[in-house]
Amino acid sequence: MIMRRLRSTPVPGTRDSYxxxxxxxxxxxxxxxxxxxxxVAPNLLMGTATLHMDNYRALDALTLDLGGSxxxxxxxxxxxxxxxxxxARFRHAGRKLRITFRNQIPVDQEFSLTIRYRGxxxxxxxxxxxxxxxxxxxxxxxxxxxxxxxxxxxxxxxxDEKALFDVHFHTDNGYAAIITGDLISKHVSGSMTxxxxxxxxxxxxxxxxxxxxxxxxxxxxVSESGVVVEAYVPVGDAALRARILEDFAKxxxxxxxxxxxxxxxxxxxxxxxxxxxxxxxxxEAQGLSSFGANHATGEGTWERLIAHELxxxxxxxxxxxxxxxxxxxxxxxxxxxxWLWFEAAGVKSAAESALExxxxxxxxxxxxxxxxxxxxxxxxxxxxxxGALTVHALRELLGDDAFFKAVRSYVAEGRHGLVEPRDLxxxxxxxxxxxxxxxxxxxxxxxxxxxxxxxxxxxx
Numbered sequence: 001m002i003m004r005r006l007r008s009t010p011v012p013g014t015r016d017s018y019x020x021x022x023x024x025x026x027x028x029x030x031x032x033x034x035x036x037x038x039x040v041a042p043n044l045l046m047g048t049a050t051l052h053m054d055n056y057r058a059l060d061a062l063t064l065d066l067g068g069s070x071x072x073x074x075x076x077x078x079x080x081x082x083x084x085x086x087x088a089r090f091r092h093a094g095r096k097l098r099i100t101f102r103n104q105i106p107v108d109q110e111f112s113l114t115i116r117y118r119g120x121x122x123x124x125x126x127x128x129x130x131x132x133x134x135x136x137x138x139x140x141x142x143x144x145x146x147x148x149x150x151x152x153x154x155x156x157x158x159x160d161e162k163a164l165f166d167v168h169f170h171t172d173n174g175y176a177a178i179i180t181g182d183l184i185s186k187h188v189s190g191s192m193t194x195x196x197x198x199x200x201x202x203x204x205x206x207x208x209x210x211x212x213x214x215x216x217x218x219x220x221x222v223s224e225s226g227v228v229v230e231a232y233v234p235v236g237d238a239a240l241r242a243r244i245l246e247d248f249a250k251x252x253x254x255x256x257x258x259x260x261x262x263x264x265x266x267x268x269x270x271x272x273x274x275x276x277x278x279x280x281x282x283x284e285a286q287g288l289s290s291f292g293a294n295h296a297t298g299e300g301t302w303e304r305l306i307a308h309e310l311x312x313x314x315x316x317x318x319x320x321x322x323x324x325x326x327x328x329x330x331x332x333x334x335x336x337x338x339w340l341w342f343e344a345a346g347v348k349s350a351a352e353s354a355l356e357x358x359x360x361x362x363x364x365x366x367x368x369x370x371x372x373x374x375x376x377x378x379x380x381x382x383x384x385x386x387g388a389l390t391v392h393a394l395r396e397l398l399g400d401d402a403f404f405k406a407v408r409s410y411v412a413e414g415r416h417g418l419v420e421p422r423d424l425x426x427x428x429x430x431x432x433x434x435x436x437x438x439x440x441x442x443x444x445x446x447x448x449x450x451x452x453x454x455x456x457x458x459x460x
Contacts, residue, residue, distance in 0.1 A: 332387020
């Protein structure tokens with residue numbers, strides 16, 4: 001698969017204004033090959049990462065992102081097509097691995113870097129708390145959004161640099177390794193089991209995930225289009241297993257509903273992992289979502305979140321962000337997808353849900369600009385709900401036929417690529433008969449602080 005940089009705006013400076021981390025400029029990583037050995041009891045990770053790259057600038061040196069708890073032991077380089085590349089030295093400090101080359105790499109070359117490292121992985125401190133590799137009572141998980149991927153492998157950790165992944169993961173027998181991508185093989189040798197996964201579609205680094213634990217696999221069914229849906233449930237807890245099967249029983253119905261609204265599911269399967277530990281929030285990865293035991297009550301308490309995480313497979317995973325200030329494209333659509341699910345299930349209309357949350361926003365401060373909420377507020381619930389209300393306002397303006405036609409076109413064109421607000425607006429323009437009215441809705445919901453009037457057409 002040939003991938004190209006799809007963002008239409010230039011990289012804004014040399015530092016990501018949301019994560020506060022310097023961009024790694026001058027190259028693209030096209031494929032990550034990770035060969036990882038993980039010992040559960042000491043939380044010890046030993047890895048060899050081979051990064052297949054090409055460069056759009058001549059390079060004397062380059063930087064990668066890597067957490068400080070992992071120690072780099074060796075870095076080598078290899079050119080292709082007769083290009084001779086040698087590493088002169090490397091330095092790992094401040095979450096950056098800087099690699100200097102003996103001779104300059106001319107522009108537009110293909111080459112690979114192989115990095116051998118080890119350590120006790122731990123989450124990284126961030127504006128939003130500790131994120132990344134997390135050791136559990138009996139295993140581990142990765143929750144990397146937005147910039148926690150360097151807690152377990154060297155990478156170019158920015159959302160607009162998608163790549164393919166090929167992961168060999170060796171861990172103690174008795175533990176399952178559940179990793180983003182398709183399971184290619186599983187092989188037991190001595191005291192270790194090797195799990196081989198490949199992503200067949202490009203993936204942002206923050207969406208790469210690992211779960212290590214004692215899990216059983218349970219089928220949740222197959223969608224109308226043939227998508228296999230599975231749950232991973234903790235071994236030995238019959239009560240939790242029963243609650244999971246009750247709460248996730250509608251997962252296939254949700255997928256069927258979303259395919260009708262948004263277009264084909266973008267991956268080959270969908271998996272949910274429910275840990276025996278409690279988690280503050282569920283989180284999406286590519287083709288995979290993570291929930292804590294507390295999200296399985298057996299009473300449908302968190303049905304909206306189960307729907308929300310599934311919808312991210314379209315909005316956020318297939319359609320990736322070019323930059324974090326556009327987070328509403330992910331979370332606004334995912335939040336609105338919750339309301340669409342309840343509408344499809346006959347519980348209540350999206351308009352009723354929209355009015356309920358609009359009333360909530362009325363009582364809160366109006367100090368977040370949806371088009372650019374800033375790092376501190378990018379995961380604020382007001383971004384999610386105002387984003388969803390923006391989607392609802394556009395639906396009310398255009399009508400269902402035109403609106404969903406535009407959404408399906410937007411989803412199809414951006415499949416496995418990057419999107420920006422201008423992409424969505426272009427597809428909305430294509431079905432609109434009143435561009436001035438569309439511009440007014442766009443301006444008032446995205447670029448004004450004041451809360452616009454509620455788009456009440458669906459409640460007439």
